[in-house]
Amino acid sequence: MNGGLQLTYQRTELFAVCPPGLETWTADEIKGNGFKRVQIEVGGVSFVGHPISANLTLRCPTRILQRVGRFPAPTFQALERGFKKLELDDFGGLTAHVSCSKSRLYHSDAVKDRVNRWVNQGSTELYVRIHRDRCTVSIDTSGERLHRRGWRLETGPAPLRETLASLLLRVAGWTPGIALVDPMCGSGTFPIEAALRAADIPPGMGRQFECEKWCKKQDQPRVLKAVPTLILGRDRNQDTIDIAQRNTERAGVNPSLETLDTSRLKAPVDAGLLICNPPYGRRAKNPRAYDQLGLLLSTEFKTWSAGIIVSSPRALSALKRPPSRVVPISNGGLKLNFVVMEPEGQ
């Protein structure tokens, strides 16, 4: 591929898909990583940059789409005209997904039939969205979803997606340098995502992305800016800690992991963030987890801020600290809240 085309990809219009409600924090990361023209939309964030560098460096999005066209589509003729102007051959074979809303073309299967006649069939995902008679066409650049970093080959009970863990660390205001404790860390998702960020290791390192079919990796040697950070993961289950330990080794980081019940946990320093995805739902083996966390927050971790996933109003009241922020999230098909709490007395 020649240099001119590489420059073109530097300015590609991209869309980072993220869980609804978490767009602000996704946008913060995208801006912080130096991408341009960052704009929040529903369910994601649009911006401009190189597709490979977006997939390689962003920790929060679920996947990255490349916008390839936008045109009016009030009729099938207009849709066909718009489609035939797109240069889709570069992307290889495609699988179309169509959604229609508030438009004269309302039958998504009928639209999909037409689209399938105009594009080569294959495995790269093509998204056709018709909204208010306007068609937006996007191509998936990620391939396998971005939470599959490659290091979490084993999990404990009810794991959190890596991308969601990275987002919640941002929602809680954590940045490298701030001490972090996850007292019920399971397979280690929070400590490992935090340790990767503190070590400045790109989340997509060693991975291949769908867009490598049509654009090349940029040769940009980076100087890592690691920030020494105290990161602890604890869990009362020895087998789960063994899993977390193997995950950290695969990730190439080294947070402190130990088998310990929350009732015996001591704060390692005076201030930091306690973050936790406690057991909840019908299969939870510890119905007292929120009471135990509430006790920690009013004693050992009084001077720490906290970010905790809560499953019910009763769980929130057991924490015995008023939240400064409540963000609705979903995990494993359950509707939950992530609550952020300031240190006691602030």
Ligand SMILES: C[S@@+](CC[C@H](N)C(=O)[O-])C[C@H]1O[C@@H](n2cnc3c(N)ncnc32)[C@H](O)[C@@H]1O
């Ligand atoms: C929902 S899982 C955490 C999953 C984790 N965030 C992940 O991504 O893998 C909850 C964990 O809390 C642990 N746990 C429950 N009660 C505990 C206690 N009193 N002390 C320490 N760990 C506890 C369980 O062993 C389980 O691994």
